[in-house]
Amino acid sequence: MLQTVKKHPGKSATAAAVMMAAAAFITPWEGVRLTTYKDIVGVDTVCIGETDKAAVAEGKRRAYTPTECRDMLVRRLPDYDTGFMRCVTRADIPVSVHVAGISLAYNVGTGAVCKSTFVRLVNAGDFAAACDALLMFNRAGGRVVKGLDNRRRAERDYCLAGLRGRGP
Template identity: 45%
Template sequence: MKTTKTRLVGASAVLLVSFVGAWEGLRTEAYKDIVGVPTICYGETKGVKVEDLATKAECDAMLNTSLKEHEAGMRQCLSPPDQIPIKTYLAMVSLSYNIGTGAFCKSTARRRLNSGDWVGACEAATWFNRAGGRKVKGLVNRRQAEYRMCMQGARE
């Protein structure tokens, strides 16, 4: 069985789950998000149908699993991922969870991380503040919170 390395353990995992959970919010009944995608729990979209329901425990488990999946996808396009300061790393997992690993792996933020430019990566991550082609205040606020976390790591 192949094991995937993770940095989402202990205090780091707790910090990220609470950070992402607070920004995503919990909804146990599926709904259509700002661009019309069926969504449930803490922003889960994979396989969701509008009539879906979930318990808080199911949502918590989904978030933990999904964060680790997004981290694994993110790690595949980072070189080397374990040299990134932990708070910068956590901010990037949050970004990846929100925009998807495909978008993350194509981003300037990823390119800057790979070159060791932590500050530049934090800045580039703030550019993901649109949904449906328009700037969304909630995404602007989330990116600023991620930026603050990211910069705590970048200044280590």
């Protein structure tokens, strides 16, 4: 049976499960770096892909612990979820599409996701095509990046597996 999540799940068990699934999916792709570093396009980053200026500044002064990095991700994901779902007009979407949307928003920003073919197709209810549209986000600095291409393929596979009843 296809699992869906309501547009405004609040503090439900489903909402918590979506956040946990998103964190579990995102972490291996972002990696964990305990001090500040420049990402592939030169953005100061720390922990699990965090670019918040205060977090980055603290990462320049001291090293985070892995637990602090995980907690930071868990605190920030609802912001990306809210940003993504603000653009979704459907009352509910499949859990796997939701998790893939959060992962994409965390990686490229909610503004880019909201303007994307991915969201347009989600809103049209064409979830399989939306999953395929994730592959469009495989560039950084104007060029295809193998790591991003691999991540987008994994997001698409996760997204589609949920539609076929083999995922979340």
